[in-house]
Amino acid sequence: xxxxxxxxxxxxxxxxxxxxxxxxxxxxxxxxxxxxxxxxxxxxxxxxxxxxxxxxxxxxxxxxxxxxxxxxxxxxxxxxxxxxxxxxxxxxxxxxxxxxxxxxxxxxxxxxxxxxxxxx
Amino acid sequence: xxxxxxxxxxxxxxxxxxxxxxxxxxxxxxxxxxxxxxxxxxxxxxxxxxxxxxxxxxxxxxxxxxxxxxxxxxxxxxxxxxxxxxxxxxxxxxxxxxxxxxxxxxxxxxxxxxxxxxxx
DNA sequence: CTGTATCCTTCGAGATACTG
DNA sequence: CAGTATCTCGAAGGATACAG
Numbered sequence: 001x002x003x004x005x006x007x008x009x010x011x012x013x014x015x016x017x018x019x020x021x022x023x024x025x026x027x028x029x030x031x032x033x034x035x036x037x038x039x040x041x042x043x044x045x046x047x048x049x050x051x052x053x054x055x056x057x058x059x060x061x062x063x064x065x066x067x068x069x070x071x072x073x074x075x076x077x078x079x080x081x082x083x084x085x086x087x088x089x090x091x092x093x094x095x096x097x098x099x100x101x102x103x104x105x106x107x108x109x110x111x112x113x114x115x116x117x118x119x120x
Numbered sequence: 121x122x123x124x125x126x127x128x129x130x131x132x133x134x135x136x137x138x139x140x141x142x143x144x145x146x147x148x149x150x151x152x153x154x155x156x157x158x159x160x161x162x163x164x165x166x167x168x169x170x171x172x173x174x175x176x177x178x179x180x181x182x183x184x185x186x187x188x189x190x191x192x193x194x195x196x197x198x199x200x201x202x203x204x205x206x207x208x209x210x211x212x213x214x215x216x217x218x219x220x221x222x223x224x225x226x227x228x229x230x231x232x233x234x235x236x237x238x239x240x
Numbered sequence: 241c242t243g244t245a246t247c248c249t250t251c252g253a254g255a256t257a258c259t260g
Numbered sequence: 261c262a263g264t265a266t267c268t269c270g271a272a273g274g275a276t277a278c279a280g
Contacts, residue, residue, distance in 0.1 A: 007148060007219045010169035017222040017229050022144040028127060040262050048130035051254060056263060066232025077261040087228055094221055097214045099127045102137040108207050109137050112186025160242055171274060197241040
């Protein structure tokens with residue numbers, strides 16, 4: 001067999017990886033990072049609604065997973081840029097596909113919800 | 121403009137839709153449902169580690185969003201089949217791409233984590 | 241078989257304030 | 261600018277029992 005694990009198995013490494021990806025903020029960060037490095041506060045401003053704490057935590061997790069890298073520039077005050085790694089770049093296509101699906105099918109989902117709620 | 125909203129805006133419908141997708145169990149269910157209808161307990165058995173309660177809740181949300189449909193067969197005891205809707209089927213390619221990414225890049229992520237932890 | 245109801249715990253997120 | 265440190269709070273999830 002090609003793979004020892006699959007996503008349907010409990011407590012397998014694959015599931016742990018999918019868990020990390022199944023995170024709203026992580027997806028938004030990866031999507032935003034596509035194409036260009038972005039600074040901390042720039043991300044904070046662009047990704048509306050994320051708190052400083054959660055942004056910091058999520059960036060740390062993504063860096064630990066090898067999906068993004070953190071570059072520190074000794075300016076005053078200090079500048080920090082986050083960039084997709086080559087591993088992270090292999091994900092962007094899928095991630096932005098998900099984001100685009102959400103944008104394009106929002107209306108259909110909303111309509112389905114209203115129909116569902118009307119029945120109940 | 122083509123879209124009034126994008127995923128980076130707070131409290132926009134697109135974000136709400138992405139929120140729903142950014143759910144580990146929802147992704148696993150959608151992935152499992154690709155290709156064939158599946159019964160409740162069958163899903164429960166296949167998606168290892170999910171509780172009855174969470175499975176039920178997640179299925180209800182996915183049905184409300186118009187991504188899956190629920191068919192009741194008046195057998196004794198009753199049989200319930202869950203199937204992807206046509207809207208849901210437009211998502212499967214992306215969802216399974218995510219799952220496959222996790223399976224294929226698990227090793228790289230694990231290695232990155234170990235390298236990160238070794239540095240710290 | 242396919243769920244719902246309840247209890248209980250814990251984990252995560254928001255708010256706020258502070259630091260290098 | 262780029263974070264860390266607390267604190268509090270609510271919601272999500274597991275376990276268990278029960279129901280149609």
